[in-house]
Structure formats: C-alpha cells, structure tokens
Amino acid sequence: MTSSIQTSLTLLFILFLSACTTVGPDYIKPDKPTSIDWSSQSEHLAFVNDNNALREWWKQFNDPLLTRLINKAIDNNLDIQIARTRLLEARAGRKLARSFSLPQINSSGEFQRRSLSREAATPEAGLNQAGIIDRQNDFFELGFDASFEIDIFGGNRRRLEAARARISAAEEGVREIQTAIVAEVGRAYMEIRGTQYERLILKQNLALQQETVNITEQNKQAGLANALDVSRALANLEATDARIPELDARIRANSYAIALLTGNLPEAWLNDLQDDKRFVGLPNIVPTGLPPELLRRRPDIRRSERELAASNAEAGVAISDLYPKFFFSGLGALQSNNTGALFSSSAFAFGIGPAISLPIFQGGKIRANIEDKKAERSRAEINYEKSILTALNEVETNLTTYANQKRALQSLERSVAAAREAATLARKLYRDGLGLFLDVLDAERQLRDLENQFAKQQTSTAVTLIALYKSLGGGWNNEMTIAGNT
Numbered sequence: 001m002t003s004s005i006q007t008s009l010t011l012l013f014i015l016f017l018s019a020c021t022t023v024g025p026d027y028i029k030p031d032k033p034t035s036i037d038w039s040s041q042s043e044h045l046a047f048v049n050d051n052n053a054l055r056e057w058w059k060q061f062n063d064p065l066l067t068r069l070i071n072k073a074i075d076n077n078l079d080i081q082i083a084r085t086r087l088l089e090a091r092a093g094r095k096l097a098r099s100f101s102l103p104q105i106n107s108s109g110e111f112q113r114r115s116l117s118r119e120a121a122t123p124e125a126g127l128n129q130a131g132i133i134d135r136q137n138d139f140f141e142l143g144f145d146a147s148f149e150i151d152i153f154g155g156n157r158r159r160l161e162a163a164r165a166r167i168s169a170a171e172e173g174v175r176e177i178q179t180a181i182v183a184e185v186g187r188a189y190m191e192i193r194g195t196q197y198e199r200l201i202l203k204q205n206l207a208l209q210q211e212t213v214n215i216t217e218q219n220k221q222a223g224l225a226n227a228l229d230v231s232r233a234l235a236n237l238e239a240t241d242a243r244i245p246e247l248d249a250r251i252r253a254n255s256y257a258i259a260l261l262t263g264n265l266p267e268a269w270l271n272d273l274q275d276d277k278r279f280v281g282l283p284n285i286v287p288t289g290l291p292p293e294l295l296r297r298r299p300d301i302r303r304s305e306r307e308l309a310a311s312n313a314e315a316g317v318a319i320s321d322l323y324p325k326f327f328f329s330g331l332g333a334l335q336s337n338n339t340g341a342l343f344s345s346s347a348f349a350f351g352i353g354p355a356i357s358l359p360i361f362q363g364g365k366i367r368a369n370i371e372d373k374k375a376e377r378s379r380a381e382i383n384y385e386k387s388i389l390t391a392l393n394e395v396e397t398n399l400t401t402y403a404n405q406k407r408a409l410q411s412l413e414r415s416v417a418a419a420r421e422a423a424t425l426a427r428k429l430y431r432d433g434l435g436l437f438l439d440v441l442d443a444e445r446q447l448r449d450l451e452n453q454f455a456k457q458q459t460s461t462a463v464t465l466i467a468l469y470k471s472l473g474g475g476w477n478n479e480m481t482i483a484g485n486t
Contacts, residue, residue, distance in 0.1 A: 022154030023323065024316020027161075027309050030384065051297070053287035055477040057469040058186055060283040065272060066189050069258060073185045074178060076263030083170075083177040090163070090170040097163035100149065100156040107144040140342050143333025143349075150328060155320025162313035165306050172303035175476040179299055183470035185261050187463050188254045192273055194459025195254070199247045201451045202240055205444070208423070209237040212440055215431050229437045236441060240448060282462060286402075287474075297473035298391050304384040311377040318373040321366045324358040394471035402468050405461040412454040419447040 053060065058070050074080065151157060213233040219225035255273045256266040295301050330352035336342040359366060426443035429435030469475065 021152055022157055022316065024154070024158055024319045025312060027312045029305065030308070030381065051287070051293070054297075054469065054472060054474040057287065057466075057474040058182070060285075060287070062281075063189075066186065069189060069262060069269070070182050070185050072262040072264075073181050077177075077181045077261055078263055080174065080177050080181060081263075083174040087167070087170040087174055090167045094160070094163035094167055097156070097159040100159060101151060103146055103148040105144060105146040108141075109143075110139070110141040112139040137337050139335070139337060140339060141333050141335045142342065143331060143335075145329065145331035147327050147329040147355075150326040152326055153320045153323040155317050155323075155325075158313045158316035158320065162310045162317065165310035165313060169303050169306035169310060172299045172306060175299035176303055179470055179473065179475035181261055182475040183466050185258060186466040186469075188257045188261070190459055190462040190466065192251050192254045192258075194455060194462070195247050195250045196275075197458065198452060198455040199244060199251075201448075201455055202244055202247070205240050205448050205451070206237065208427075209233070209240060209444060212427060212444065213237055215427070216437065219430075219433075225437060232437070232441060236444065282406075282458075282465065286465070286468070294391055294395065294473060295388065298387075298471075299473065299476060301384070301387045301391055304380070304387040308377070308380040308384050311373070311380040315370070315373040315377050318366070318370040321359065321369065324356050327355040327357070329353065329355055391471065391473075395468070398464060398468035398471050402461065402464045405457065405464055409454070409457050409461050412450065412457050416447070416450045416454050419443070419450045423447040 058066050149156065213230070216225050216230050216233045220227065220230055251273070252270070255270050258273070259266050259268045262268070330350070332348070332350040334342050334347045335349050336344075336347045341347055423440075423443040423446075426435055426439045430437055430440045
C-alpha cells in the first residue's frame with residue numbers, strides 16, 4: 001500500500017514538472033518601430049487616416065462594375081482558393097500536433113502456430129495427452145495497449161505552439177494573396193478604362209480630322225488649297241485610324257486577364273467591358289492610415305512575423321529531443337492456446353507502469369536538427385526584417401510617384417485645354433482663308449499627342465494609386481471569411 005502511494009506521489013510530481021518546464025527559447029515579438037513621417041510626402045496630396053476606407057479602397061472610385069469584379073475575384077480566384085487549402089493543411093497540422101499530447105490507444109489480435117526446437121522442447125513446455133512432450137501448439141491473443149507521454153520538457157507544447165503560429169501565418173497568406181489579386185483586378189480594369197479613353201480620344205480626333213479633310217477638299221475646289229494639302233489631311237486621318245486595332249487588342253487582353261483573376265473563361269467579361277468609358281475620376285482624398293499601423297495591417301509582414309514565431313517554437317521541439325521522454329503505458333489482453341478458453345477469466349493478462357526513453361547515441365542527428373531549426377529561425381527573422389523594409393520602400397516610392405504623377409496630370413490637363421483651343425482656332429482661320437494648312441496639321445497633331453499623353457498619364461496615375469493602396473495593406477479586413485472554422 002505504501003509503495004502504491006509513493007508511486008502515485010511520484011507521478012503527480014512528474015505531472016507537475018511537465019506543466020512547468022518548457023525547453024527552448026520563449027518567443028518575443030521583435031520590436032520594429034517605424035519612424036517614417038508620411039506628412040512630408042503629402043504637400044500635393046490630401047491624405048486621411050481611414051482604415052475602413054483603405055480596406056475597401058476600390059469603393060473610392062465610385063465604379064459599381066469595378067466593385068463587382070473585385071467581389072467576384074475574392075470569391076472565385078483560384079490563387080486565393082489555393083491559399084485557403086494551405087490554411088486547411090495548417091489546421092490539420094495543428095490537430096496532428098495536438099495528438100502528441102493525447103493518450104495513444106491501439107488494439108491488436110494475433111494467432112501463432114508454434115513449433116519448438118528439440119533444444120527448447122522440455123517438460124516445462126507442456127505434455128500432450130499421451131504424456132509426451134508437445135513441441136507444437138497454438139497461441140491466440142486479443143488485446144489493446146495504451147500509452148501517454150508525460151510532456152516534462154515541453155516538446156509537445158512547443159509543437160502545438162508552432163502549429164498554431166503556422167495557422168496564423170496561413171491566414172495571413174490568404175489575406176496577402178487577396179490583397180495582390182484585388183490590386184491586380186484594379187490594375188487591369190484601369191488599364192482597360194484608360195485604353196478605352198485613348199480610343200475615345202482617337203475617335204474624337206478622327207471626327208475632327210475628317211472635318212479637316214472635308215474643309216481641305218472644299219478649299220481645293222475653291223482654289224484655296226491643292227492636292228498636297230488633301231493628301232496630308234488624309235494621311236493624318238489614316239495614321240490616327242491605324243492606332244485603334246492596337247488599342248482594341250490591349251482592351252481584350254486585359255479583359256481576358258480579369259476573367260482569369262475572377263476564375264472565369266476568357267470571354268466572360270467582354271460584353272461588360274467592351275463599351276468605351278473613361279474614368280469616373282481619381283479620388284480627391286487618399287486613405288492611408290498612420291505609419292506605425294503598417295506593421296499591423298500589411299498581411300505579408302504579419303505572415304512573416306507568424307512564421308518567425310513558428311520557427312522559434314520548432315527550435316524548441318528540436319531541443320526537447322536532447323532530453324529523456326517519460327511515458328505511462330498499460331496493456332490488457334486475452335491469451336490462450338485454444339479458442340475455447342480465450343474468453344474465460346483465466347485468459348486475461350495485463351500490465352501497467354511507467355517507461356522512459358533516453359537518447360544515448362544518435363550519430364549527431366539531434367544536434368544537426370537543432371542547428372537546422374536555429375538556422376530556419378534566423379532566416380525567418382531576416383525575412384521579417386526584410387518584409388518591413390520592403391513595405392516602407394514600396395509605400396515611400398508609391399507616395400512620391402503618385403504625388404508627382406498627380407502634378408503631371410494637372411499640367412497635362414491644362415496643356416490639352418490650350419491645345420484644343422489652338423486646334424479650333426487654326427481650323428477656323430484656315431476655313432476663312434486666313435491661315436495655313438500646315439498650322440492646322442501641327443495643331444491637330446499636337447492636340448492628338450497631348451490628349452494621348454493625358455490618357456496614358458491618367459491610367460498610370462490610377463495604377464500607381466492602386467499600388468499605393470496595396471503597399472499600405474489595403475484590400476482585406478479582419479471580418480473576411482477565409483476557409484471554414486478555426
């Protein structure tokens with residue numbers, strides 16, 4: 001009785017140790033403050049700290065079709081679905097890690113037809129009914145065994161800690177992919193609208209140039225122009241018309257890209273995107289959030305930090321292999337030499353007790369694994385630092401580029417207005433016989449070039465703004481459905 005009490009107290013002490021001891025380094029999130037002041041970039045921009053607007057930045061464009069396309073991409077994009085399967089894998093990994101801390105129970109059945117050697121056949125082995133040593137007999141066994149590892153040094157707890165961090169990293173991976181896909185849909189959409197605006201401008205120029213051809217032919221008939229003027233006017237008209245097929249091809253290619261991003265067949269969105277439509281307009285206010293929030297908002301940074309936490313815990317798992325492992329195991333079985341007595345009470349056998357496993361010589365395997373996991377942790381920490389620097393670089397670059405492009409766009413808008421007035425005046429003077437035809441051609445060519453530059457600049461500015469939203473971590477929210485239940 002006293003021996004049983006001592007055994008119980010010993011087990012309770014071991015369980016107490018298992019709740020207190022965890023080998024390996026405890027994880028401390030690196031403190032990486034950002035001292036960037038974005039206000040220095042905002043002298044030509046109107047910024048507002050609005051995280052809600054940043055999460056769904058596409059609504060700033062007030063374009064229902066853009067919102068519809070992005071929602072379709074979030075629901076159907078195949079890359080996002082692949083990322084969600086990685087999350088399911090990570091959740092399965094957590095279940096696997098948790099299983100190491102639970103009792104392991106197995107059942108088994110066995111039958112053996114035994115034949116003893118002459119040397120092993122002794123009277124103690126058994127006599128048959130004739131009193132002769134029986135060298136052959138049957139053996140039947142049905143039973144189960146159970147074991148439970150007492151996690152004294154915390155290897156299993158570190159394993160579960162790593163699995164949980166991997167789940168968080170996979171969740172951030174889904175958000176990271178969504179952020180990229182949403183931005184790519186926005187980029188392709190702006191490319192389409194920008195190209196359609198270029199095409200609209202070309203068609204307007206074609207109408208003006210056709211009018212110039214008509215005026216030139218009329219002046220020729222009136223003796224105020226010659227065949228050379230008519231040929232030049234026609235050449236100018238055809239050169240403008242020749243650019244339209246190229247624009248149509250670009251529109252179709254970006255429409256195909258959007259179809260792929262939304263998980264559809266190539267021609268799924270052609271009808272919705274075929275009509276010429278210019279931008280509704282760039283938003284006057286840009287939601288950015290505060291610089292310190294960048295580390296909490298960008299999913300790639302959050303993913304890198306969670307991967308660092310997982311690598312840290314996995315290093316602890318590797319270190320725990322240096323220490324002994326304690327088990328509490330038991331077994332129960334029915335054993336008999338014939339089936340008739342197999343289920344009788346006398347056939348029952350059992351065993352119960354503690355066990356220990358201590359690594360003595362593993363050929364350097366454990367130490368090598370520890371070094372490997374520590375190297376992985378170092379790499380994860382470097383990746384985390386790199387993700388922060390990359391994010392800051394992207395934000396600063398896109399802020400500067402967007403500010404400069406906005407100023408260029410405003411200048412081009414004024415230039416286009418002046419060129420349009422000049423072209424109108426040149427055409428009027430030529431119609432009235434007070435101007436030269438070359439002045440008309442030059443004015444129209446300048447107007448066409450400036451309007452084309454303006455359209456391209458507007459597209460480029462919109463694309464840069466989307467890149468800015470992406471670099472700020474816009475395009476996802478904490479309430480988004482990722483994949484099943486956690």
